[in-house]
Amino acid sequence: MEESTTESTAANADTLKVELKKLLTEILSNGGGETESDGSSGVLKAIDEAIRLLNRLREVESKKPESDIPSSSSSESPKVEVPKEFKCILSNAIMIDPVTIASGNTFEKRYITEYLKHEDKCPKSEEVLSHSLCTPNHLLDEVITKWCLANGHDRPKPADEVVTELSNDGIESLLQRISSPSSDEDQIQAAKEIRCQTHKFPNVRNRFVALHPGGITDLIRPLSEGSTIPELEENIITALFNISIVMENVEAIAQTDKVISLLRTSLTCGTMETQRNSALTLLSLLAIAYNKVIIGDISTFTALGELIGRGDPVTSLVAGAVVYHLCQESEYREAAISARVVNALMRKIKAERYAAQFLSVLVLLTTHERGVKEMKESREFMRHLFRILRKQSCLESCENAVVIVLNMCNLATPYGRLGVVNLEENDYATFSTLTKERSSESLVKNAEMVLQWLKVHGTGKKQKR
Structure with a gap:
């Protein structure tokens, strides 16, 4: 009978651990944004449930036979192990200032901030990050705080908390x-x-x-x-x-x-x-x-273009975002082009980091004839643009790149028939291949429009199918 009770207690503990791990995983994946929305009651419920499970687990563990409990030579309670979900994989220590990055994973702020100065991939999932901004994970911070109080764990405080x-x-x-x-x-x-x-x-x-x-x-x-x-x-x-x-x-x-x-x-x-x-x-x-x-005057665009060109990845991205928001209105696009923003964008796109975002800005500027002319004059960039379409490694980049090509086609008359587009299709069937990409309706539609343009304005060479 005693053996049966022991087995039941162990099974109970294992079940609680599984439930707790599942709940903590859900909390971690939700990030740590503001909790003032209608979902705040759910957040509080999640915290309370995590604490309830922790306390219940302690209660069950205390009922295990003494042989299952680590012995201690003193009257002090055995040291409670910190759940791995509360530790930063970079510091291997309990997090005192948890922040969430673009991948949705959470790390200690001091360590991940330093890491992101040199890397653009998540240290846990290894996925390329769309940005390097960090968001405080208030939810996890509160869960860790309550766990520490419930278990008598001495958690350090952030240096600037005073x-x-x-x-x-x-x-x-x-x-x-x-x-x-x-x-x-x-x-x-x-x-x-x-x-x-x-x-x-x-x-x-x-x-x-x-x-x-x-x-x-x-x-x-x-x-x-x-x-x-x-x-x-x-x-x-x-x-x-x-x-x-x-x-x-x-x-x-x-x-x-x-x-x-x-x-x-x-x-x-x-x-x-x-x-x-x-x-x-x-x-x-x-x-x-x-x-x-x-x-939105030319002096602002000049400064932004220079910052896009020389800034670190995040700074360049922010400068590009300012240009993007200004150029949502067509009246500002000529000033941006005059400030040589197109050239700065092309250099950043060739560097490949955040290419999709910079391509979205270039989409706006290539609706202007001068923007198309500046881009078309860079043969190296045109080759890179076509490589993006051939590789199809990033759907967003492909979608933006094909719109740029379509803009070039629509504004091609003053600058020739753009035989380079025709040659790309002849040599690689690039746009015919894109029409088979069923994960994006807009990509297929725009690729078909490019093929239609080639049919009407092509150089006369037979196109591959």
Whole structure:
């Protein structure tokens, strides 16, 4: 009878472990976004269920025979093993600041941030990441916190957790130190603190404009007066970006004197983070359509084109996103082409990282005759574009590439019959092959339109079928 009870207890423990592992896997795969939506009750239920299973497992384990329980020479309880789902595979330690990356997997922030500076693949799934941004996994963080409390596990705290939210007077004091500093060091420190406050505390950034009239002017004053201290510029531009992500602040920021010109200047100087956050701020300001008028001039496109060309992968991607949003309206495309954005995009596409995203920007610019002409003049790029279509390694890249070819065909008359397209079909049956790709209706449709164009305007060579 005792043996039967022991076996039942062991089986019970195994069942609980399976259920717990399944629940933790579901929580991990859901990421850690905001929990203010209608799904918040489900999130809380998942956390409570995980804790219930952990406590139940401890209760069952305590009923095992003493021979099954690790012995201890002291009166201390045996050390509880940290579930592997709570450990970062990069540090092999319990996560204290879990973040989720583009693949949906979660890692310790400090380790994955450093890893992504050098790699573009997920260290767990090895899939190529569409971007290198990290999102706090609040759900997993709460589950780990509750598990640690329930099991007496001493979990380290993030190094910056001691920061506390400042009052309105505290923010005003920082703005005063920035706009009328006692020293460069004090000005830099004040800008760093306001950057931290606007990043960590929603109340500070959400009500910044409403509670601090003239606060944007005070924040950017050092830059408008010509300061070129890199650290100061980075802190100010980053704080401005933090404030700009709140829709209620966008109009006031865009209408503040010198903001747009300073952001444009910061696209081309300072640290790479300064340049990236300048582009991100412009992207935020484009949430209001009429801001395109004050942002979308040729000097902005010139700075963005240069940033696409020389920036790190994420910074180039953000700069490309700004061009994409501006050029949704055709009136801005000629300015982008004049600023040589097409050439910058072609170089990035040939480098192959984030090619699909850069191709989507090029789709817009090749609806303009000058955009087609610039692209067609690069034989090396045309060969690369056709290789993308032949390889079909990325469906999104293929879809964008065939639209670009179709744009070229539709605008081909002033620049010849584009025999290069005809030769590609003759030599490789590229577009005939694409018409058999049933996973994308738009790809098939556009490939068929290219073939129809070749039928009407081809060079006379027999096409392969």
